[in-house]
Amino acid sequence: QVQLVESGGGLVQPGGSLRLSCAASGFSFSRFAMSWYRQTPGKERELVATITSAGGSTNYADSVKGRFTISRDNAKNTVYLQMNSLKPEDTAVYYCKAISGFRVYWGQGTQVTVSS
Numbered sequence: 001q002v003q004l005v006e007s008g009g010g011l012v013q014p015g016g017s018l019r020l021s022c023a024a025s026g027f028s029f030s031r032f033a034m035s036w037y038r039q040t041p042g043k044e045r046e047l048v049a050t051i052t053s054a055g056g057s058t059n060y061a062d063s064v065k066g067r068f069t070i071s072r073d074n075a076k077n078t079v080y081l082q083m084n085s086l087k088p089e090d091t092a093v094y095y096c097k098a099i100s101g102f103r104v105y106w107g108q109g110t111q112v113t114v115s116s
Contacts (some may be wrong), residue, residue: 002026002105004096009110012086016114020081022096022107029077030054032100036070036081038092038112045095049081053100064090086114 008020020036035050049070050059058070069082079096093109 004098004105004107006094006096006107006110009094009112011113011115013116014087014114016086017082017084018086018112020083020094020096020110020112022079022081024077024079024098024105027098027103027105028100029098030074032098032103032105034070034072034079035097035099036079037095037097038090039095039109040092046092048094051079083112086112088114090114 003025005023006020008018010018012018031053033050033052036048037045038048039045048061048064049068051070051072055072060068067085072079091112091114093111095109096107098105
């Protein structure tokens with residue numbers, strides 16, 4: 001059974017940091033590119049960051065460049081999103097996504113709220 005389980009969300013003050021994790025099981029994690037998306041009510045899901053299957057290449061949305069870092073540990077079947085200098089506009093539900101060819105898997109999401 002394929003599972004992607006996000007964790008690490010919560011409430012943080014502006015300027016703070018959070019580290020999200022996404023633990024994968026039920027598929028060959030090291031063969032999949034991994035991404036983090038986020039979504040707020042009434043808006044489309046937005047791509048935040050992507051990392052290739054071996055971790056050699058990453059890409060970021062302009063809105064998070066220099067503040068967020070995506071990484072992965074293929075031995076632990078886990079992808080991470082380190083979020084620094086958080087802003088209120090980063091508030092959203094964050095989802096991880098696995099993709100390899102036509103196979104696409106999503107996690108259930110974790111809430112991140114940036115507020116004083």
